[in-house]
Amino acid sequence: MGTAIQLCVTSNPAQGRKCKYEGQSVRALPIRILSVGKKRSRGLQLMVDEYADKLRYYCNVEDAQIRPNPRNARDQRAQVDAEDEAVMNLIRSDDWVVMLDERGQDIESEQMAELVGDAGNTGASRLSFCIGGPYGHGRKMRQRANLSIKLSSLVLNHQIALLVLMEQLYRSWTILKGQKYHH
Numbered sequence: 001m002g003t004a005i006q007l008c009v010t011s012n013p014a015q016g017r018k019c020k021y022e023g024q025s026v027r028a029l030p031i032r033i034l035s036v037g038k039k040r041s042r043g044l045q046l047m048v049d050e051y052a053d054k055l056r057y058y059c060n061v062e063d064a065q066i067r068p069n070p071r072n073a074r075d076q077r078a079q080v081d082a083e084d085e086a087v088m089n090l091i092r093s094d095d096w097v098v099m100l101d102e103r104g105q106d107i108e109s110e111q112m113a114e115l116v117g118d119a120g121n122t123g124a125s126r127l128s129f130c131i132g133g134p135y136g137h138g139r140k141m142r143q144r145a146n147l148s149i150k151l152s153s154l155v156l157n158h159q160i161a162l163l164v165l166m167e168q169l170y171r172s173w174t175i176l177k178g179q180k181y182h183h
């Protein structure tokens, strides 16, 4: 994996968990979410759009979809490789890349907020989150990602992973701004 960021959160039983950037000015990198997946359900899209609109109050947000199995491969390995290539073609060298993976680092919401704040200090021009296809991420993405995180110990459908990610990004910004959403 690329350059790592140490995710640490101050935890004081008297004060609760705190994000190191809370109340400070943070550079708002544009966020792009790349997800491999079939056409979304209408209900899911409505909720994703709702969170994207809330997030746009804080930063630019792009929700990009990549068609699964773009080369109509017959076996799983070839499908993952083709999806891997399609995603990698959309990643720039100055993106800070977070891979969503069921085996990734387990993080708390305050750490997600720190991740968003830290990414603004890396020199990157964009923060990209990647959601894999039905068989997960390929080798190139695993090598390129700056960080791999899990949203749950459960395996989630890619649409559910997207929605949870959106809500956590919105939550992150309310934590960074010290607003009354996260308790």
Ligand SMILES: C[S@@+](CC[C@H](N)C(=O)[O-])C[C@H]1O[C@@H](n2cnc3c(N)ncnc32)[C@H](O)[C@@H]1O
Binding pocket: 099, 100, 101, 102, 130, 131, 132, 133, 134, 135, 136, 137, 149, 150, 151, 152, 153, 154, 155, 156, 157, 158, 161
């Ligand atoms: C259906 S899942 C693929 C599951 C597959 N077993 C794998 O190894 O990734 C599709 C995508 O949703 C995301 N995803 C699913 N569960 C997740 C979790 N608990 N945490 C973070 N991302 C998850 C990942 O990006 C995954 O590549």
